[in-house]
Amino acid sequence: MAGTGLWNSTIIGTGSGLGVTVGTLVEAVLILTAAIFTGRLLRRFVIRASKTTRLPWIINQDTGDIIFRMFVLGGIIGALYKIGVMAYSIAGTTIGNIAFAVGFFYFMYLIARKSKDYLLLSAGKKPSPELQIQAKVFYYTVLIISFLLALNLAGIGTYLGAILAAAGITGIVLGFSAQTVVSNFISGLFMYFDRPMKIGDPVKIGELGGVVEDMRILSTRIRSWDGTLIRIPNEKLFNSNIINLQRYPARRLDVRIGVAYGEDANRAVDVIRKTLDEMPLVLAEPEPLVFVDELGDNAVVLSIRVWTPSEKWFAVKTELLHRVKKALDEAGIEIPFPQRVNWFANELKVRIGDGERD
Amino acid sequence: MFGEHELKTKFIKILDRRIHLVEESGGRVLYRRDDVRVIIPGGDGGFRVLPAPALGYGVEFLMIKLSRKIAVPPKATISGYLSAPIDVEVKAGDLTIDRFVVGREKYALYGQDSMGVIARYHISDFTGEEPDSLGVMKVVVENPTDEWKMVEKVVVPIGGSAMFYSEERAYYPLVILTTKGIYEVNNTGNPPDGRLKATRTAEPIPNFMMRWG
Numbered sequence: 001m002a003g004t005g006l007w008n009s010t011i012i013g014t015g016s017g018l019g020v021t022v023g024t025l026v027e028a029v030l031i032l033t034a035a036i037f038t039g040r041l042l043r044r045f046v047i048r049a050s051k052t053t054r055l056p057w058i059i060n061q062d063t064g065d066i067i068f069r070m071f072v073l074g075g076i077i078g079a080l081y082k083i084g085v086m087a088y089s090i091a092g093t094t095i096g097n098i099a100f101a102v103g104f105f106y107f108m109y110l111i112a113r114k115s116k117d118y119l120l121l122s123a124g125k126k127p128s129p130e131l132q133i134q135a136k137v138f139y140y141t142v143l144i145i146s147f148l149l150a151l152n153l154a155g156i157g158t159y160l161g162a163i164l165a166a167a168g169i170t171g172i173v174l175g176f177s178a179q180t181v182v183s184n185f186i187s188g189l190f191m192y193f194d195r196p197m198k199i200g201d202p203v204k205i206g207e208l209g210g211v212v213e214d215m216r217i218l219s220t221r222i223r224s225w226d227g228t229l230i231r232i233p234n235e236k237l238f239n240s241n242i243i244n245l246q247r248y249p250a251r252r253l254d255v256r257i258g259v260a261y262g263e264d265a266n267r268a269v270d271v272i273r274k275t276l277d278e279m280p281l282v283l284a285e286p287e288p289l290v291f292v293d294e295l296g297d298n299a300v301v302l303s304i305r306v307w308t309p310s311e312k313w314f315a316v317k318t319e320l321l322h323r324v325k326k327a328l329d330e331a332g333i334e335i336p337f338p339q340r341v342n343w344f345a346n347e348l349k350v351r352i353g354d355g356e357r358d
Numbered sequence: 359m360f361g362e363h364e365l366k367t368k369f370i371k372i373l374d375r376r377i378h379l380v381e382e383s384g385g386r387v388l389y390r391r392d393d394v395r396v397i398i399p400g401g402d403g404g405f406r407v408l409p410a411p412a413l414g415y416g417v418e419f420l421m422i423k424l425s426r427k428i429a430v431p432p433k434a435t436i437s438g439y440l441s442a443p444i445d446v447e448v449k450a451g452d453l454t455i456d457r458f459v460v461g462r463e464k465y466a467l468y469g470q471d472s473m474g475v476i477a478r479y480h481i482s483d484f485t486g487e488e489p490d491s492l493g494v495m496k497v498v499v500e501n502p503t504d505e506w507k508m509v510e511k512v513v514v515p516i517g518g519s520a521m522f523y524s525e526e527r528a529y530y531p532l533v534i535l536t537t538k539g540i541y542e543v544n545n546t547g548n549p550p551d552g553r554l555k556a557t558r559t560a561e562p563i564p565n566f567m568m569r570w571g
Contacts, residue, residue: 050564051544061564121569249476250467280414280463284479286471307467309476312415 020083028079035075039068058118066110073103093155101154108146112139180235184218187238191215196242204243205232246310250283253306253317257324258299260334265292265300268333275327276306281316283307298338360523361555362406365398370407372446373460373492377407389448389455396455408557409493409528410447411516412478414459418517419477419566420530421468422495424484428509430501430537437498440482440512441491444521444528447557461492468513469570477513488527495530496550499537507537515545515566522554529554541568 007023046064053059077099080086086096116139123131197203201212210224220237222230259268269290276288286307293303308316359372365387370377378390385400412420422440430436448456466479488494501507514533522529534544547560
């Protein structure tokens with residue numbers, strides 16, 4: 001009897017409409033645990049299946065992760081349903097409907113993104129521009145249809161016309177009263193879908209440079225190289241040239257170095273190549289290039305072009321010049337100072353003491 | 359070299375690196391390797407020097423370029439060995455106290471400038487016998503198609519991979535390369551030889567598609 005009493009005793013929301021009992025809470029936790037466990041099991045199963053499948057584009061680790069997330073979110077929604085939170089009404093619908101609609105849209109978004117990636121991957125080494133456009137059209141079509149379906153699932157589909165009309169009117173009002181805010185917001189949305197950068201990426205934006213700390217609705221925050229915070233309104237960001245320094249896996253480093261005209265340029269090239277080969281972070285592929293680039297005023301200018309992992313570019317830059325200089329010094333190859341040979345049309349006369357000599 | 363070591367004063371040499379254990383007062387032992395210093399309280403066992411996948415600064419793939427390409431006949435299966443770079447992990451109990459690269463360290467971009475991955479890079483011959491190198495990888499090349507196929511390199515997913523070892527040598531798990539339309543690499547997680555010890559329980563690793571040849 002005592003056990004039944006504890007099971008039915010209210011622990012959350014006493015006095016309010018919620019009234020969660022110990023039993024309900026335990027059942028909710030069980031639902032969530034079961035969902036996480038099943039999700040993990042299925043993810044493991046999918047990863048194992050990916051080793052033998054003939055459809056690695058579909059059955060792979062990403063798919064396993066999506067299934068796992070689906071179960072976790074399902075478990076959370078199920079648990080909240082059990083507790084009764086989802087039955088609350090908001091604007092003619094329930095929180096449950098809205099949560100289900102958000103979950104549905106999220107997974108359709110994941111599936112659309114993965115499908116687009118697989119479509120591009122299945123094209124082989126380099127997908128054609130036509131295929132890239134088709135993949136994007138497919139992606140946005142699925143997103144739009146999913147969004148409309150999600151509105152229906154949320155129970156506000158019947159009010160869609162009214163919502164759109166209200167949004168139109170609201171848009172006009174906002175357009176006049178809060179033009180900057182709306183502009184920043186819209187730019188933020190475009191930036192989200194355009195994805196020129198993500199949090200943690202080192203970037204250069206106009207004169208500014210640093211690491212992306214946060215991307216918010218109205219502004220983006222950059223931690224500059226010297227450790228200060230820079231807030232950039234999204235509208236300004238959207239209209240700026242953004243250089244993402246680590247978007248791609250590798251970056252090229254270009255260095256020019258001069259050797260004296262009296263030195264054997266081929267020998268200098270060999271010494272530099274050997275030095276580059278000994279540097280782990282100078283990539284073996286694409287192969288480093290070292291060549292005579294220019295016959296300058298004071299030196300034979302050698303050009304060094306190497307590829308490095310993007311995140312190691314600066315470290316390689318600081319090390320490369322040092323090591324090349326040291327290697328050339330050790331090989332006895334002179335890096336000349338700027339110098340000029342003056343030629344005089346008439347022979348010079350040098351005066352020594354009181355006398356005069358030619 | 360690999361395996362469990364007694365905590366007493368000694369040198370352990372692994373290719374170009376040296377680990378130095380120095381007994382100190384109070385039964386403590388000082389672990390030294392280059393600039394790394396760790397004090398380990400004495401006691402029974404638990405100090406192990408183990409091979410680790412050649413992740414280097416934090417890559418997930420190992421690209422082994424073959425010094426001699428392999429031409430694989432239709433429906434044929436060929437097995438052989440590659441030399442492979444490894445890292446070394448030093449553990450006190452379950453705690454990793456040091457991890458370092460041994461031998462030559464080099465990286466390369468596998469794939470395109472915009473979509474590829476950075477991989478640890480190594481050049482090896484494909485031999486019928488185990489090579490005389492610290493790290494060894496056994497590879498089975500399967501050609502299920504009706505055409506001859508050329509193999510120039512093997513790109514293996516090694517992030518999270520277990521390793522196997524004898525006292526003197528380290529082994530990657532058995533790798534199966536299937537030369538379908540796009541070559542597929544399976545890091546099986548299985549030992550190439552049943553007599554070897556494993557560094558830990560092998561977890562399944564998703565197959566890798568060599569999209570860029």
